Amino acid sequence: MRQRIGAGLLALAAIFGATSSGAGEVSVVKVEATRAPDGTWRFDVTLHHADEGWDHYANLWRIETPDGKILGERILAHPHVNEQPFTRSLSGVRIPDTLDQVIVRARDSVHGYGLRVVYALPE
Template sequence: MAFAAIFGASSSGANEVGVVKVEGTRAPDGTWRFDVTLHHADEGWDHYADLWQIETPDGQVLGERVLAHPHVNEQPFTRSLSGVRIPDTLDQVIVRARDSVHGYGLRVVYPLPE
């Protein structure tokens, strides 16, 4: 079962990367797939959204998707990450995105669907 949460352009300041939408789906093997939509004013190789992560509420990184190139003409954009193992004790995760100039933006809470 998938659950999507739409956040708008959640960011902590001008030109920082924002998490717009997160959709999580639990696979039959118990791992998770996340589809994360980001918005950022990518300017090219010197300033672009370069990564997003799935974390526990206390900051342990459970998975990360490296973004290999700028998305200047593709905003917002969505990328996926499969095979994320989440402890059964968690009912939410944190999604954070990073850009190559400002670093990490706001921590976005994503409630895991049951």
């Protein structure tokens, strides 16, 4: 049975990204999740980062349980200097039925992981 802590989208990303990120850190600005017929999830995650090239760019985002277990990762293989913000997807993410929210985090090659963003899964 799924425990309901919140309903709908709890995308605190825009607030955290706009107010809490230090200079040069990557921000998660939008998260959308869709459940597939097989029970797995597809995540479309939009990031913003002042990519400067190969020495400083957003290089990964991931989905975690509230206690830190990694459920899926999307490696970003190149800088997105002229494409900001940008959205990338990850399909086939298995989420335990007991969860009603996940954490989305992004990383850049200089500062590491930015703030955790809580996302409430749609019903």
